[in-house]
Amino acid sequence: MCFSPPITFPTAGTVLVSKTQTTVTWDATGAPVNISNKALLMLRKGDLTAPFILAEGFDLRKGSLDITVPNVLADTDYEFVLLGDSGNFSPTFTIQSDVPA
Template identity: 55%
Template sequence: MSPQLSVLKNGFVVSAAIGMLANIATAIPVSGLEKRDVYTPPVTYPHAGTVWYKGQRHNVTWDTANHPVNITNKLGRIWLRKGDITTPVILGENFDILLGRIEVTVPWVIPDTDYSLVLFGDSGNFSPQFSIQE
């Protein structure tokens, strides 16, 4: 058997073994674990009509009043969204989603009126569209 064929065969065997282990792990019952909830707190600031200027600092806020007891992911992240596209610009991350606010610095982006924020914890939650200017 050629060395290339041997490597290919061994790679296939390893991949198959990993797949089998993954299937076994998902079949194991998870009794005794707490039920977790997806939490999507509404963003309260910025709101429609808000104008931010590049380099300023602002508190992004969201309503935590009705949060469930067991949240699947308590670590938050805030991304900038332009129109219908979530950009790779992260304004804040690894904060407790129950804080209800996090201070961010307005990034240097093309001035426009169709920006929004995406608040991630368990799920993405969009702010209303607002403006970033120079």
């Protein structure tokens, strides 16, 4: 059984600021008891995902994860990718940064 929890934050149009803390959330309702704890959160820009690994080895059943927004190019085409038993993408959001696009 694959568990593919929808990411609930950030939502479409959210603006995050590099080098600040944020909490990524997902709906863990109905998570199987024997789910993998080897989850991975990555940052995707446009159609490039690697090598932006933000966190790994956390429990998908928790439903949230605190991260530091990476200091990347300022742009409007970012997504988080949540991997574990299955993969799921967040809606597209913006990162404001002092690194110009």
